Amino acid sequence: MTGPFTLAQVDELVTRSHSDGVTDLAAAALIEHEARFLLVRTATRDLDTPPAWDLPAGPVLPGETVVDGLHRILAQALGYSSTKITAFLGIVDADDGTRNFVFSTTVDQPDSVCWASNIQHRWIDNITISDLVPEINHVLRAYYALDFG
Numbered sequence: 001m002t003g004p005f006t007l008a009q010v011d012e013l014v015t016r017s018h019s020d021g022v023t024d025l026a027a028a029a030l031i032e033h034e035a036r037f038l039l040v041r042t043a044t045r046d047l048d049t050p051p052a053w054d055l056p057a058g059p060v061l062p063g064e065t066v067v068d069g070l071h072r073i074l075a076q077a078l079g080y081s082s083t084k085i086t087a088f089l090g091i092v093d094a095d096d097g098t099r100n101f102v103f104s105t106t107v108d109q110p111d112s113v114c115w116a117s118n119i120q121h122r123w124i125d126n127i128t129i130s131d132l133v134p135e136i137n138h139v140l141r142a143y144y145a146l147d148f149g
Helices: 007-019 065-079 126-132 134-145
Strands: 027-034 038-044 051-056 057-059 083-093 099-107 121-124
Touching: 007 065, 007 083, 027 065, 027 083, 027 134, 038 057, 038 083, 051 065, 057 065, 057 099, 065 083, 083 134, 121 126, 126 134
Parallel strands: 027 099
Antiparallel strands: 027 038, 027 057, 038 051, 038 121, 083 099
16 A cells, blocks of 8 residues: 555554544545546435435444455445555544545456446546535545655
8 A cells, every 4th residue: 555654554543543432433445547536326324315425435344454344345335356455545534423444446447336236326527526525525635645656
């Protein structure tokens, strides 16, 4: 993993999260392909709240590292069996108290997403993602600050 953080630093942030009383952790992926980002439609438990567009994400299970959780989530939900984490981009705290660890990732065959499932998805540009998911703007800034060359 390249970028401003190492896996040891991510593990330290997890430990610090638990020390701060945060017990619900999630992993999210910022997946870029041809200058567009993948969003998936997320269901809500509240029937009065319509589904929203968000980064592919899911809960980290007990005994699982955040990175292992990310690999599992992308494999199970999107069918990506070969995911490479390129950077840790930051943390986004959700309204329900979940702490989301956001990673930049690359995947083999990005256009094959969700073919085996009924997950609604779309590839959008960086302006649209900022409008649809404004709480990740600091994550986008971290992504664009990276030098992948």
